[in-house]
Amino acid sequence: MQxxxxxxMINYEICNPLICNPSEGVxxxxxVCSHKVIKQLDGVFQSPIIFQDMCMGCWDCIEACQxxxxxxxxTNT
Ligand code: SF4
Ligand code: SF4
Structure with missing residues (x-):
């Protein structure tokens, strides 16, 4: 067994940097991701993406997202 x-994972129906950080969009x-695997590739005020293959499952991001x-x-794969 693997x-x-x-x-x-980000729920893009909820994620909105305009709401969580309307002044800076960060x-x-x-x-808080110390592994630097969640990034706003398109810049501030844009939703981030998570490089899931490199995510360490620490869940710091879950606590940080208000x-x-x-x-x-x-997953088992
Ligand atoms: S903290 Fe990040 S993941 Fe959470 S809503 Fe804001 S931009 Fe999206
Ligand atoms: S669970 Fe940890 S390593 Fe994975 S994206 Fe969130 S903060 Fe980064």
Missing amino acids: PKKSFA CAAAL LDAIRNFS
């Missing part, structure tokens, strides 16, 4: 892989979850837009996800 080892279980856990990673963070994603708080990206700031809109509750990030969830943990597990």
Whole structure:
């Protein structure tokens, strides 16, 4: 059996940097990810993406996102 892989996922129906940080548009979850695998590739005021293959499953981003837009996800593949 493959080892279980856990990673963070963003719900883009909820995620909105215009709401969570209307003054600067910076994603708080990206700031706290010590592994630097969540990034606003398109710039501030744009939703971030998570490089799930490199996510360490620490869930710091989940705690940091005040809109509750990030969830943990597990897979066996
Ligand atoms: S993931 Fe959370 S903190 Fe980051 S931009 Fe989306 S809503 Fe804001
Ligand atoms: S779970 Fe941890 S490593 Fe993965 S994106 Fe969130 S803060 Fe980064």
